[in-house]
Amino acid sequence: MASAESLSARRLEAPRHRRGRRSSLRSWRLRDQVMFVLAWTVGLGLCLVAATFVVFYAVEGIRYLHPSLLFTHPAPAVTQSQSGGFLDPIEGTVILAALGIAIALPVAVTAAVWAVEYGRPRALARIVESSIEIIAGTPDIVLAIFGLALFQLGVFAPFSMGEPGGAYGRSFLAAGAIMSLVALPSVYTATRNGLIATPRQLREASYALGKTHIATIRRVVLPAVRRDIATGSTLGLGRIIGDTAIVLVLLGGTLRIQTESSTPVLGLFRGVGSTLTSFIYDYSPSGDGNQPQKAYAAAFILLLMVLILNWLVGRIARIGGPPLHEERRLGA
Amino acid sequence: MLARLRRPWSDRRAEFTLGAAACLVAVGIGLMILFVASRAWPTFSHEGLSWLGSGGNTDSQVGAMQSTSAHPPASAYYFRAWPLIYATLLTTGFAVLFGLAIALAASIFIVQFAPGPVHRIMKPVIRLLAAVPSVLYGLVGILVLVPFINNNLITAGDKSSVAYVVELTGTGLLVSVVILTLMITPIMTALITDALESVPRAWREGAIALGLNPLRATMTVSLRAIRPAIVGATALATARAIGEAIVLSMVSGGRAFTPKFQDGLIVLFEPLKPLAAEIVQQAENLSAPALRSSMYACALLLLFSSFVLSLAAYIVRIPMRRYQVSN
Numbered sequence: 054m055a056s057a058e059s060l061s062a063r064r065l066e067a068p069r070h071r072r073g074r075r076s077s078l079r080s081w082r083l084r085d086q087v088m089f090v091l092a093w094t095v096g097l098g099l100c101l102v103a104a105t106f107v108v109f110y111a112v113e114g115i116r117y118l119h120p121s122l123l124f125t126h127p128a129p130a131v132t133q134s135q136s137g138g139f140l141d142p143i144e145g146t147v148i149l150a151a152l153g154i155a156i157a158l159p160v161a162v163t164a165a166v167w168a169v170e171y172g173r174p175r176a177l178a179r180i181v182e183s184s185i186e187i188i189a190g191t192p193d194i195v196l197a198i199f200g201l202a203l204f205q206l207g208v209f210a211p212f213s214m215g216e217p218g219g220a221y222g223r224s225f226l227a228a229g230a231i232m233s234l235v236a237l238p239s240v241y242t243a244t245r246n247g248l249i250a251t252p253r254q255l256r257e258a259s260y261a262l263g264k265t266h267i268a269t270i271r272r273v274v275l276p277a278v279r280r281d282i283a284t285g286s287t288l289g290l291g292r293i294i295g296d297t298a299i300v301l302v303l304l305g306g307t308l309r310i311q312t313e314s315s316t317p318v319l320g321l322f323r324g325v326g327s328t329l330t331s332f333i334y335d336y337s338p339s340g341d342g343n344q345p346q347k348a349y350a351a352a353f354i355l356l357l358m359v360l361i362l363n364w365l366v367g368r369i370a371r372i373g374g375p376p377l378h379e380e381r382r383l384g385a
Numbered sequence: 386m387l388a389r390l391r392r393p394w395s396d397r398r399a400e401f402t403l404g405a406a407a408c409l410v411a412v413g414i415g416l417m418i419l420f421v422a423s424r425a426w427p428t429f430s431h432e433g434l435s436w437l438g439s440g441g442n443t444d445s446q447v448g449a450m451q452s453t454s455a456h457p458p459a460s461a462y463y464f465r466a467w468p469l470i471y472a473t474l475l476t477t478g479f480a481v482l483f484g485l486a487i488a489l490a491a492s493i494f495i496v497q498f499a500p501g502p503v504h505r506i507m508k509p510v511i512r513l514l515a516a517v518p519s520v521l522y523g524l525v526g527i528l529v530l531v532p533f534i535n536n537n538l539i540t541a542g543d544k545s546s547v548a549y550v551v552e553l554t555g556t557g558l559l560v561s562v563v564i565l566t567l568m569i570t571p572i573m574t575a576l577i578t579d580a581l582e583s584v585p586r587a588w589r590e591g592a593i594a595l596g597l598n599p600l601r602a603t604m605t606v607s608l609r610a611i612r613p614a615i616v617g618a619t620a621l622a623t624a625r626a627i628g629e630a631i632v633l634s635m636v637s638g639g640r641a642f643t644p645k646f647q648d649g650l651i652v653l654f655e656p657l658k659p660l661a662a663e664i665v666q667q668a669e670n671l672s673a674p675a676l677r678s679s680m681y682a683c684a685l686l687l688l689f690s691s692f693v694l695s696l697a698a699y700i701v702r703i704p705m706r707r708y709q710v711s712n
Contacts, residue, residue, distance in 0.1 A: 080598075081598050081600070085598060085600050085601060088600055088604075089498075089600055091490055092490045092491075092493045092494040092497075092498060092600075093494060093498060094490075095487055095490035095491050095494060096490065096491050096494025096495060096498070096499060096503075096507070097494075099487065099491045099507075099511075099570070099574070100503070100506075100507060100510070102567070103510045103511070103513075103514050103571075104510075106514070106517075106525070107513075109525070109529075110521070160406065160410060163403055163406040163407060164406065164407040164410050166403055167400075167403035167404050167406070167407040168407060170403075171400045171403065171404060177404070177408065177411075178407075180408075180411050181407045181408065181410060181411045184410060184411040184413075184414035184415070185410065185414075186695060187414055187418075187691075187692060187695075188414055190621075190624045190691040190692065190694065190695050191628070191688060191691060192624075192627065192628020192629070192630065192661055192687050192688075192691060193628065193630070194628065194630035194661045194664050194665055194684070194687070195421065195628070195664075195684045195687050195688050196417075197668070198421075198664060198668065198671070198680065198681065198684055199417050199420060199421055199684070201668070201671065202420060202421075202424055202681070203420065237410075265392075265393050265395060265396045266392070266396045266399075266400075267395060267396050267399035267400075268395075270399075291516050294518070295516070295517070295518030295519065295520075296518070297518070297519070297520045297630075297631040298630045298631055298661075298665060301631070301665065301668065302665075302668045330518055330520045330631075333520050333521070333524055334520055334523075334631060334635070337523070337524050337527055337528065337635060338527050338528070339523075339527055339634065339635040339639075345528055348524055348528075349524075349528075352520075352521050352524055355518060355520075355521065356517065356521060359513070359516055359517060359518065360513065362516070363509075363512065363513050363516055367509070
């Protein structure tokens with residue numbers, strides 16, 4: 054908003070302003086002039102790098118992407134023409150994202166509602182808050198090998214593929230559970246900020262009608278922060294589909310999805326597979342496959358997914374007018 | 386206390402249920418730290434803290450641990466992680482240094498100097514770059530930058546001069562730092578830009594009215610007002626860089642070698658292997674007890690450093706909060 058104002062002001066008195074600015078630039082000290090040029094160079098340089106990055110992936114992706122790749126199973130082969138497509142990795146990404154967010158969403162929203170609405174004793178609320186900050190700062194590889202150790206415990210054997218010597222520790226369920234930790238901080242933070250920004254009058258009106266605190270939360274406050282929760286979940290989804298380390302360690306990294314048993318859903322959840330990120334890693338020169346064309350094509354699909362999620366985040370924020378707390382600010 | 390008991394039963398029950406669920410999260414995180422620590426314990430009990438030091442070839446130590454039996458003798462736990470720690474410090478340090486400089490200059494450009502259309506395009510582009518999965522940066526690194534460096538920047542003379550010690554293939558310090566910088570700069574730029582935009586206009590205008598030029602006003606007033614945000618962004622970026630495993634295992638060269646600065650410019654092309662990349666590479670071999678314990682010790686070190694980092698950022702920010710405009 055500030056930039057729009059300054060923009061229109063600049064346009065109104067453009068000629069005088071521009072001359073004034075240019076002559077003042079000449080009167081700046083040398084150090085400031087150098088800094089000014091540096092800021093422009095770095096800014097434009099960053100633009101250039103970003104454009105190169107996106108255009109590079111678009112060109113390479115479109116060059117190697119064939120629609121049939123999206124619908125054929127990958128196959129182990131030495132040549133790029135015989136190694137199939139990446140249907141399984143796409144499915145794996147979708148399953149893992151759905152599983153991760155399905156676990157993270159209720160946990161994060163519950164924790165945020167409790168911390169903001171109740172939060173007593175105060176010390177306990179602080180501990181919950183800091184523990185979520187700790188997960189947000191934990192590297193994904195640490196989460197991954199923690200998950201591996203956890204799901205190799207005998208207690209969790211039913212959650213992963215069976216192995217003669219004990220629990221294998223790798224499955225969609227194991228990876229999804231750890232992925233939920235990756236998405237948890239985004240959902241929690243967005244929900245908490247939304248709850249804090251909800252206007253007081255909204256709650257007080259509900260209390261005045263005789264509703265209890267929990268009824269107010271369920272019927273009034275939570276619907277009011279729906280949009281914040283949606284934004285947080287979309288950000289969390291983006292982090293899940295972009296994560297590689299957890300998939301490599303906990304999903305087994307097999308090319309095709311292998312189900313544990315023929316039971317429809319449970320067999321799949323206990324099975325192993327791959328996602329787009331692990332597919333790209335495997336097919337890059339540092340993985341086993343080393344087929345760059347497939348890696349570029351899969352990378353393009355992944356980039357498209359991220360673009361769509363990114364667009365959704367902006368889109369959700371604009372659904373149905375400004376958020377409640379901004380309405381209040383305009384009214385005041 | 387009595388007032389709380391007077392509240393309706395449904396309300397108290399809800400508070401209890403929600404609170405229990407929230408505490409479960411905290412307990413789970415506490416358990417995670419304890420669990421990783423307990424898995425790492427054998428290394429600490431056999432080696433003390435000396436495994437953080439240097440000594441011998443880390444790669445061959447790790448290789449020897451892979452083939453130990455289910456109940457290895459104490460000597461099997463011999464492990465010196467200094468090359469890995471040094472590689473982490475080196476890559477993270479340089480990447481954060483360059484990233485911070487670029488992010489500051491770029492966000493000043495976006496907020497103060499960029500013309501309208503550029504400003505409108507750059508903000509979403511930076512946001513997109515911050516959300517791009519890291520494996521895509523790694524792919525560019527290994528498929529474009531590494532061959533380029535190998536073919537154009539490393540001469541045959543360079544290769545033969547260090548041929549007895551290490552093989553130069555293009556992967557190494559330079560690519561790692563470039564890719565890591567590319568990865569963390571957008572996040573820092575996005576956070577610093579948001580903070581700069583929340584500085585009240587009147588503050589800058591006051592400074593300009595006192596005779597400062599716009600750049601000086603930004604440098605003295607705005608940047609000072611957002612110092613807590615700069616510290617926070619740097620801490621976040623550092624945590625990302627320390628914990629980045631996949632990208633660095635792709636472009637770092639995968640050898641536990643300590644780049645030698647006395648080699649001159651060749652140091653840029655020498656391979657290295659940070660802690661996180663080592664854990665990724667050994668993730669398949671964790672059934673060997675000695676190796677498993679060493680890798681969990683590395684994970685504990687990463688966990689500890691990210692914890693210290695966020696604590697330090699929090700403490701540093703306290704005295705700065707006086708003039709802050711946003712967190």
